[in-house]
Amino acid sequence: MATLSGLSQYFDPGLTLGGVPGRDGTEREYVVPLPDAELGLWCQLLAEAGGRIHAASTEEEMQAAIGRIEALPELKGDDLTLAQRTLGDAYQAMMADGVSHPHIQYCGATAYAWIVGGEEAAERYWKSGGRPEAWRPANRKERRAAGQTSTGAAGRTRTPASTSGTTSPSRSSGRGRARGSRGRRS
Secondary structure, three states, X not given: OOOOOOHHHHOOOEEEEEEEEOOOOOEEEEEEEOOXXXXXXXXXXXXXXXXXXXXXXXHHHHXXXXXXXXXXXXXXXXXXXXXXXXXXXXXXXXXXXXXXXHHHHHHHHHHHHHHHHOHHHHHHHHHOXXXXXXXXXXXXXXXXXXXXXXXXXXXXXXXXXXXXXOOXXXXXXXXXXXXXXXXXXX
């Protein structure tokens, strides 16, 4: 049986949040430590329950999803906020540096996104200003670029262009068209 080792080389010491302004206006970096297993699982269950609430289409589904949130296991320090939980030691450092409440909440939400979805999710949240609509490409060109694979268009089967709003003239004997319907109607 193979022995796998060196796991710590694949994980940074945590998530680094930079450019966070303190009371004196100085921007600092804070390192959010890796979450312990209990916090990681709790965040995963919370995200899953939140997704169920979002997807609920009936009152029963909504109540079941809320029940899942209420059934989440209690964590040590049940009076802690989400930011206190997700930021760990970085929370105390931010408090000591006089970081504003909105900035701490934003950093805490970013840390939550990191715990639930990884570094890419945290980066998307951070760069979007916390606005989910900013996560998606804004226009058609960006949506197309986002849909491209890393290998580009090579090897990809092109989909036919849209024909909505256009028609080809019928080659049959007028089947499918009303007689006398040529040109514009006035």
